[in-house]
Amino acid sequence: MGIGLGIFLVVIGAILKFGITTEVSGLDMGAIGIILMLAGGAVIVLTLLMMLSRPSRRGEDPVHRDDPHL
Incomplete structure (x- = not known):
């Protein structure tokens, strides 16, 4: 699960960094993307x-208690 979460964060970060061109006041999408990728x-x-x-x-090998050779 951890590797999947990491890949998800990297992908979302890359989309925010390289794919989003819309500007939001007060937010730097490029910086948020880099933070998510890291x-x-x-x-x-x-x-x-x-x-x-x-x-x-x-x-x-599991130990079998029923084994007579033990």
Whole structure:
């Protein structure tokens, strides 16, 4: 979910920065777009770091209590 949110923020930021030409008084759409793109990039990086820091569960065999060889 984190990577999807990050991509969403980057896309919305890029649309605001490069696609919107309408001016709103008191708001700089370009600056808001850059902020959203940076926030989206940060979300993606943090999500990837969290995924890499999790212990891997591949290759572990579950312990079966009913196994007579234990």
